[in-house]
Amino acid sequence: MSVRAEQYTAEVLGRVQLSPHLIRLTLGGPGLAGFTSTGIPDEWVGLIVPGQYQSRYYTVRSWSGGELVLDVVVHEVGLVTEWALGAFGDPVGQQVTITEPKGSFLKPADAGWLLLVGDLTAMPAMARIAETHADLPVHLYAEVPDRPEELASYLPAGAQVSWDAPEEHGSRLAEVVETLEWPEGAGYFWMAGESAQMRAIRKHLMRVRRMPSTHYDVMGYWRAVKERQPRAVDPGPIWRAGKAAGKSDEEIWADYDQARTEAGS
Numbered sequence: 001m002s003v004r005a006e007q008y009t010a011e012v013l014g015r016v017q018l019s020p021h022l023i024r025l026t027l028g029g030p031g032l033a034g035f036t037s038t039g040i041p042d043e044w045v046g047l048i049v050p051g052q053y054q055s056r057y058y059t060v061r062s063w064s065g066g067e068l069v070l071d072v073v074v075h076e077v078g079l080v081t082e083w084a085l086g087a088f089g090d091p092v093g094q095q096v097t098i099t100e101p102k103g104s105f106l107k108p109a110d111a112g113w114l115l116l117v118g119d120l121t122a123m124p125a126m127a128r129i130a131e132t133h134a135d136l137p138v139h140l141y142a143e144v145p146d147r148p149e150e151l152a153s154y155l156p157a158g159a160q161v162s163w164d165a166p167e168e169h170g171s172r173l174a175e176v177v178e179t180l181e182w183p184e185g186a187g188y189f190w191m192a193g194e195s196a197q198m199r200a201i202r203k204h205l206m207r208v209r210r211m212p213s214t215h216y217d218v219m220g221y222w223r224a225v226k227e228r229q230p231r232a233v234d235p236g237p238i239w240r241a242g243k244a245a246g247k248s249d250e251e252i253w254a255d256y257d258q259a260r261t262e263a264g265s
């Protein structure tokens, strides 16, 4: 017997551009009444945007007063990216689906420090982990395309952060971790970002640092594809034409998928 995971319908109540590549979405409404946070600071949910059936994962930046906050990285092309950028109309007022939250962060009892490393997609989790562990020395290493001053207030005051930007060909987080100076004694290492970088780091932690697996958590959050994928079809005109013709969101997404298939993208 397969048991379907709980899903919740939520309304997008707000959309705020936090930095050039980070958009905050506030979700709410009666459909979230049964939502319960796991309390795990890197917890995530699946987000399904209107007219789609595929989900993308987003960290619960906060859940308070019946409002769920997700911070979405917008990159070149992507299902949620384009929707969040407004290619299918203003997301505010639209209905999305959220899946049950899950978390992974599990700090061992003897951890005397936290070392958090990630790219922009990991910032929501790193901020929440830092907020909930003010009792420990926490050092963050963030590889972000935006300027540090544009993101400084995103992290709790007093957080020790090293900032870096990705290189033109992509993330170099694995190389950074291989040359890190590690704090003394037992601690917990948490890292998330591009999957190939994360695979390299898992190997490094196991084979070079010989860390017990209880003392680190490394997660691939997204996968870079080798070829660049230029947006072959602009969704804006399709959305406007669909709306003008009185089509539903589902019908407009189907038109968009059809146009992409025809364009070979």
Ligand SMILES: Cc1cc2nc3c(=O)[nH]c(=O)nc-3n(C[C@H](O)[C@H](O)[C@H](O)COP(=O)(O)OP(=O)(O)OC[C@H]3O[C@@H](n4cnc5c(N)ncnc54)[C@H](O)[C@@H]3O)c2cc1C
Pocket (backbone or CB within 6 Å): 044, 056, 057, 058, 059, 060, 071, 072, 073, 074, 075, 076, 077, 078, 079, 080, 081, 082, 120, 121, 122, 124, 125, 219, 220, 221, 222, 223, 224, 225, 229
């Ligand atoms: C547990 C977990 C928690 C996550 N939390 C967050 C979060 O809080 N905020 C957040 O923004 N993301 C988060 N992510 C990552 C997010 O799910 C992916 O980046 C997702 O692919 C974005 O969906 P999309 O629809 O924009 O792009 P997709 O349609 O999935 O991808 C389209 C293309 O974009 C590329 N791509 C995908 N993500 C990126 C990126 N970040 N930078 C550059 N290129 C990319 C892919 O290679 C693909 O070719 C999390 C992932 C996991 C597993």
